[in-house]
Amino acid sequence: MGWTGHLQLHYTRDGERTVALDRHEGPLRVLQRLYPEGPAVCHHVLVHPPGGVVGGDVLRLDARLEPGTHALITTPGATRFYRSAGEPALQSCDCRVEAGARLEWLPLEAIAYSGCEAENRMRFDLAPGGEMMGWDVLALGLPATGAAFAHGRFRQHLELPGRWLERATIAAADAALLDSPLGLAGRRVMATLWFAAGEPLAAARRDALLDAARQVCEGHAAACPAGASAPQPEVVVLRVLAGRVEPALNLLTAVWAAWRGAAWQMPAPLPRIWRT
16 A cells, blocks of 8 residues: 545635645645745745655645735655556646636656656646746656666646646657657656746737746757747746756746746745755
């Protein structure tokens, strides 16, 4: 039997402060609640104390952001999906962002170890007037040490209901996907950053986000092939491929900071846990 963990987060507004209530069952919980930007923005650091996800584990996060709240959710380190003896592992996130609320979903990278059978499922339901920024970073194997993703499968599901749906199965045996110039071209780190709203973005605002992303990407082109697009009127997306995690995360962090300024007129101090 694997571990089962369930964490519920509920954000409400109390005057100028975003207040968070959390309830957990099993090994998924809040490590810290921080307010480095003042009372309006709640930074939540989530941890899985066992240190890795193995076959049979099920980790579920449910979050609801009430009107006017602002939450930034991150992790202190990578999520590691280890080799499975047969049973799949599941990590899921289901968030509801109400009108006037803002969510920043910024976990550090997921690492798919050779032999894993795992799925990472994310669903973000945005009410009209709700907005979010989020990213997903996946490393296949351990690129920095040359430990290949030689066996196993990793499934991804990213959904903004009614606006955007992506599903993928990455199999270690799929050389055409992993090594073809039309696939990952031998790179083993892929990343996606998105800005999404519960209603269509104004053209000028959408173009400002695209321009900001493309300007940042020009300085990272050698290390990280990347491209920005607007696949739906409510969504702007940045895609990145890299040989290692650090260049991809550096690029995503720089674009996130630029988007914070362009979309919300806010500075972008790095979460404290990333600096420890």
